[in-house]
Amino acid sequence: MTEPATALAAETRELVLTRLIDAPPAKVYRAWTEPELLKQWFAPLPYTVPFAELDVRPGGVFHTVIRSPDGADFGGRGVYLDVVPGEKLVFTDVYEPGWHPVEKPFMTAIVTFEDEGGKTRYTARARHFTVEDRLRHEEMGFHEGWGKATDQLEALAKTL
Amino acid sequence: MTEPATALAAETRELVLTRLIDAPPAKVYRAWTEPELLKQWFAPLPYTVPFAELDVRPGGVFHTVIRSPDGADFGGRGVYLDVVPGEKLVFTDVYEPGWHPVEKPFMTAIVTFEDEGGKTRYTARARHFTVEDRLRHEEMGFHEGWGKATDQLEALAKTL
Numbered sequence: 608m609t610e611p612a613t614a615l616a617a618e619t620r621e622l623v624l625t626r627l628i629d630a631p632p633a634k635v636y637r638a639w640t641e642p643e644l645l646k647q648w649f650a651p652l653p654y655t656v657p658f659a660e661l662d663v664r665p666g667g668v669f670h671t672v673i674r675s676p677d678g679a680d681f682g683g684r685g686v687y688l689d690v691v692p693g694e695k696l697v698f699t700d701v702y703e704p705g706w707h708p709v710e711k712p713f714m715t716a717i718v719t720f721e722d723e724g725g726k727t728r729y730t731a732r733a734r735h736f737t738v739e740d741r742l743r744h745e746e747m748g749f750h751e752g753w754g755k756a757t758d759q760l761e762a763l764a765k766t767l
Numbered sequence: 768m769t770e771p772a773t774a775l776a777a778e779t780r781e782l783v784l785t786r787l788i789d790a791p792p793a794k795v796y797r798a799w800t801e802p803e804l805l806k807q808w809f810a811p812l813p814y815t816v817p818f819a820e821l822d823v824r825p826g827g828v829f830h831t832v833i834r835s836p837d838g839a840d841f842g843g844r845g846v847y848l849d850v851v852p853g854e855k856l857v858f859t860d861v862y863e864p865g866w867h868p869v870e871k872p873f874m875t876a877i878v879t880f881e882d883e884g885g886k887t888r889y890t891a892r893a894r895h896f897t898v899e900d901r902l903r904h905e906e907m908g909f910h911e912g913w914g915k916a917t918d919q920l921e922a923l924a925k926t927l
Contacts, residue, residue: 620868665825666849688848688866689826697866706848706857708780708875708896715868736868 620735622744624753628727630764632720635727636693638764639718645671648763651755663690666706669698688715695719713740727764729757780895782904784913788887790924792880795887796853798924799878805831808923811915823850826866829858848875855879873900887924889917 628635638644642659649656650673657680658672670684686704689697699715702708714733721728731753735741788795798804802819809816810833817840818832830844846864849857859875862868874893881888891913895901 620870688862701861701868701872702848702875706875706877706894708861708894710780710896712861712872712896715862715866717866734866734868736870736872 619738620741622733622735622741622749623730624750624757625728625730626757626761627723628729628757628761628764630727630761630767631725632722632727633693634764634767635729635760636696636720637767638760639696639720644763644767648756648759649673651752651759663687663696665689666704668704693720712736714744729760731757779898780901782893782895782901782909783890784910784917785888785890786917786921787883788889788917788921788924790887790921790927791885792882792887793853794924794927795889795920796856796880797927798920799856799880804923804927808919809833809916811912811919823847823856825849826864828864853880872896874904889920891917 638648640661640663642661645659645661646656649659649671653676655674656671657674658670660668660670662668665687667687668684669687670682673681673683675681683700684703685698685700686702686706687696687698689695696718697715699712700709701712701715714735717730717732717734719728719730721730733741733744733749735744798808800821800823802821805819805821806816809819809831813836815834816831817834818830820828820830822828825847827847828844829847830842833841833843835841843860844863845858845860846862846866847856847858849855856878857875859872860869861872861875874895877890877892877894879888879890881890893901893904893909895904
């Protein structure tokens with residue numbers, strides 16, 4: 608088997624954001640899993656989230672609509688692959704609900720919430736099939752977009 | 768949303784084998800989920816299966832090695848996505864264990880075991896990302912290979 612080579616190749620196809628959030632994991636996890644909370648932070652303002660459906664279990668739908676300042680809607684739909692309540696969420700656009708592969712899959716997200724003295728070591732990973740997809744995601748503004756959204760996530764979690 | 772179009776497009780990317788197997792679902796399911804049993808039927812003779820590791824839970828590894836009559840080994844590794852004991856198995860080569868997307872994913876398999884008067888309505892679906900991949904899988908001998916293996920599966924399940 609070629610574990611190390613695979614792992615190395617995988618690294619170059621991954622984008623990572625990590626942050627120490629000043630709220631406990633349970634609250635950050637709530638903000639990720641309750642639709643009415645997710646809608647308040649998931650898109651970096653002035654983008655908004657008018658719709659969110661989150662069926663938080665393996666195979667359940669993860670569906671959000673992000674609205675741009677000029678009113679254009681961008682739907683994102685996929686499924687959860689793995690859920691460890693309070694600790695980890697894995698979801699992807701590879702499948703429509705019912706395990707139907709889509710024609711152009713893009714990414715798989717892994718979000719972990721670890722307790723660090725009452726705060727949350729928050730890590731969000733976006734894994735891609737190719738290096739090209741990873742670069743495209745960076746160019747689309749992964750770091751800035753997810754960074755701003757994470758500011759909003761932290762601000763919200765502190766109020767819960 | 769474009770559900771109907773998506774479903775239609777998905778159909779053309781799917782290969783299906785269905786069969787009424789003369790053994791109850793519990794036995795056919797055992798033959799799919801116990802490595803020592805799977806090794807006895809999973810490759811159509813004269814191909815053999817010298818190795819099988821089956822961690823039958825979402826995210827768990829599905830790993831088999833198929834050996835050709837002239838001794839060449841073909842590894843197949845992926846993960847389970849969904850497991851309904853006795854009823855349904857979903858697994859794919861899209862991910863290595865740990866939710867690492869591979870660079871060239873090929874298929875997702877959905878196998879269902881339904882009771883039909885003490886026999887098993889057995890359905891195995893192979894879903895692909897593209898019509899090209901589905902055609903390639905057909906040309907690789909999906910129907911003949913899976914058909915012969917299913918004969919072997921039935922013969923084994925009847926002895927359990």
